[in-house]
Structures are given as structure tokens and as C-alpha cells.
Amino acid sequence: MAILILGKSACALCGEVIVTEHELVATSHFISDPSHPLWRYSDAAMHCDCFQRWPHREEFVAEYNRIIGQIVWGNGSQHTMRADGTVTTAQA
Numbered sequence: 073m074a075i076l077i078l079g080k081s082a083c084a085l086c087g088e089v090i091v092t093e094h095e096l097v098a099t100s101h102f103i104s105d106p107s108h109p110l111w112r113y114s115d116a117a118m119h120c121d122c123f124q125r126w127p128h129r130e131e132f133v134a135e136y137n138r139i140i141g142q143i144v145w146g147n148g149s150q151h152t153m154r155a156d157g158t159v160t161t162a163q164a
């Protein structure tokens with residue numbers, strides 16, 4: 073999960089300060105290549121509303137699922153992202 077300081081951290085999409093944890097899309101740092109066009113969003117918090125309107129949303133979700141969605145974690149779970157940015161947990 074991105075490090076989020078309420079009242080200080082800014083939404084990666086609109087740049088406004090995030091004041092509540094509700095309705096956010098936030099991921100861990102899953103894109104390691106800084107030259108990747110979506111790199112700066114891979115360890116960031118975004119308003120859910122901004123995320124829904126984001127032109128790169130589908131690409132971001134696909135990339136998350138390609139990188140993170142394939143991993144089977146130690147407890148046998150897998151995490152995938154829905155089109156709306158919600159991360160789900162399922163047993164592999």
C-alpha cells in the first residue's frame with residue numbers, strides 16, 4: 073500500500089490533497105521500471121472518482137493484474153484488481 077498521509081498526500085491524478093481514506097484507489101509499488109509510463113502511479117493514492125475518469129485506467133488495471141494478479145502469496149491467496157480499482161483477494 074502506498075504511504076498515505078491524510079491532509080498532506082496529493083492525489084496522483086488531480087493533485088488535490090487527500091483528506092479522507094474513503095473512496096481511494098491505492099496500490100503498492102508494483103511497477104519497478106521508472107521509465108514505465110504508469111510507474112509514478114504504482115505507489116500512489118488516487119481519488120476513486122479521478123480513477124474512474126482516468127484515460128489510463130484500463131491499462132493500469134491490466135498491468136496490475138499482469139504483475140500482481142499472477143502472484144500466489146504465502147497464504148495461497150491472489151490479488152486482482154477490478155475495472156473500478158477495487159483489489160480483490162481470492163484463494164488460488
Ligand SMILES: [Zn+2]
Binds near residue numbers: 085088122
Ligand atoms: Zn483526485
